[in-house]
Amino acid sequence: GAGVSQSPSNKVTEKGKDVELRCDPISGHTALYWYRQSLGQGLEFLIYFQGNSAPDKSGLPSDRFSAERTGGSVSTLTIQRTQQEDSAVYLCASSSQTLTGDGYTFGSGTRLTVV
Amino acid sequence: LAKTTQPISMDSYEGQEVNITCSHNNIATNDYITWYQQFPSQGPRFIIQGYKTKVTNEVASLFIPADRKSSTLSLPRVSLSDTAVYYCHAGGTSYGKLTFGQGTILTVHP
Numbered sequence: 044g045a046g047v048s049q050s051p052s053n054k055v056t057e058k059g060k061d062v063e064l065r066c067d068p069i070s071g072h073t074a075l076y077w078y079r080q081s082l083g084q085g086l087e088f089l090i091y092f093q094g095n096s097a098p099d100k101s102g103l104p105s106d107r108f109s110a111e112r113t114g115g116s117v118s119t120l121t122i123q124r125t126q127q128e129d130s131a132v133y134l135c136a137s138s139s140q141t142l143t144g145d146g147y148t149f150g151s152g153t154r155l156t157v158v
Numbered sequence: 159l160a161k162t163t164q165p166i167s168m169d170s171y172e173g174q175e176v177n178i179t180c181s182h183n184n185i186a187t188n189d190y191i192t193w194y195q196q197f198p199s200q201g202p203r204f205i206i207q208g209y210k211t212k213v214t215n216e217v218a219s220l221f222i223p224a225d226r227k228s229s230t231l232s233l234p235r236v237s238l239s240d241t242a243v244y245y246c247h248a249g250g251t252s253y254g255k256l257t258f259g260q261g262t263i264l265t266v267h268p
Binding site: 047084085086094132134135136146148149150151152154 | 163192199200202203204247258259261
């Protein structure tokens, strides 16, 4: 597609439930990133993928968070046993092999609310 | 990846030129400097990128001094729609962990 697509755009879930967030990157972009942004805060790195592998998972806040990418394209971020502190906007970005030119392209995010 | 420091907020008025400076003292030789703009409820959007000297596009100009330890994003004749958060990033040409600072909240007043 023309841009990075994320779904759902909004998700309200009950505490303790599992959620899956989806990211569809720009076609041909080999790198894919997940970030989290709490209200009024900056961007918090979670994980990045190079192809289907994840060289850097250092930002995942706990073992309740996991992510996978298949076919070098779509990625899903799964949060198990959601907690209220997981409420945030989850942003996905993709880039080509180098960062020159247009940097990273971000999606519009998934707003997750845990009640 | 170089740590970046920006002012937390800035105020301006319509029609004025706005300059936002970012400090990246430990920038590496292969790091590029990229600026992003973020509106509420949207992901950040690429504005401009440079390595040294001056870069200009239809939206902004980017000034980078010879030592590359800082950069300045210049927005000419801002309008109300330029009210947003502006993030500076200094990183290499290979992908990896992208760390942003807190960004600068720019508010443009009528």
